[in-house]
Amino acid sequence: MQNPYEVMEDLQNKHRKKEFDIMKIESHYLVNENGQKMAVVIPIEEYEELLEDLHDLAIVAERRDEPIVPFKELKEKLRTDGFL
Numbered sequence: 001m002q003n004p005y006e007v008m009e010d011l012q013n014k015h016r017k018k019e020f021d022i023m024k025i026e027s028h029y030l031v032n033e034n035g036q037k038m039a040v041v042i043p044i045e046e047y048e049e050l051l052e053d054l055h056d057l058a059i060v061a062e063r064r065d066e067p068i069v070p071f072k073e074l075k076e077k078l079r080t081d082g083f084l
Contacts, residue, residue, distance in 0.1 A: 025046050030039040042050075069077075078084045 026043055028041045029037045030041065032038050075084065
């Protein structure tokens, strides 16, 4: 499982990048006989990125009530457990 701090950092970095890229998504609309937009078609890569972002946000939402661990304490625990 990815560390929640890493998840948040990844999301922040993706968000910064996507602020500029969001308008570049190539999309096509499917319309009904009245011309109302009913669906959108986007490249599979964009769809997969959106699913990944949604998953990341769900993890953050699930863990928002968990106690916050100071970074220094987290590093020490990771060292003690042999991960650093």
